Amino acid sequence: EAQVTQNPRYLITVTGKKLTVTCSQNMNHEYMSWYRQDPGLGLRQIYYSMNVEVTDKGDVPEGYKVSRKEKRNFPLILESPSPNQTSLYFCASRPTGAGNTIYFGEGSWLTVV
């Protein structure tokens, strides 16, 4: 089954404690991306990757890092989480090419206290 898998799905952590949200897709997609969803703001792109070893900032990259060492994996790293990073995070992937359907994971609820 074609899917984007994120882990963990739910996490409560403390300010400053580094954490990683993993993302894996089994569709051999070149393009992967991370979004955060906040009430009234919709989905905002954090980082994206066009292919292995190619990453770039989205609209709200501050406080986040990513890496793309393998085609299928695109982890999101919060080096020093702060409460304003409490949000619902989505990983997504699609084939390269404008207008192709983008597939989302099921989301990761992150709370930073």
Added chain:
Amino acid sequence: GENVEQHPSTLSVQEGDSAVIKCTYSDSASNYFPWYKQELGKGPQLIIDIRSNVGEKKDQRIAVTLNKTAKHFSLHITETQPEDSAVYFCAASIGSTSYGKLTFGQGTILTVHP
């Protein structure tokens, strides 16, 4: 960059009624406009999309219309059912490059009352 505004933020209808959600975009170069449905506890899923060379597209009870001159597009759901209750997002993309970044609207919470 592109800016997408979506209205209304919440919409409540009776089962069987129609629902309309509207979006406007700022960048006239945008040429791909998908709509996503997000059910509780799940990620957004594509339900319909339209490209700028088409004015209207329909898929069963769902239709999307596009007015490029006015830079707005709308989602129309007819004969609504309780299972249509969800959050709906519109998005716009400039498809002239292989990147095709999607910019999303703020979302509409649709509630269909039985």
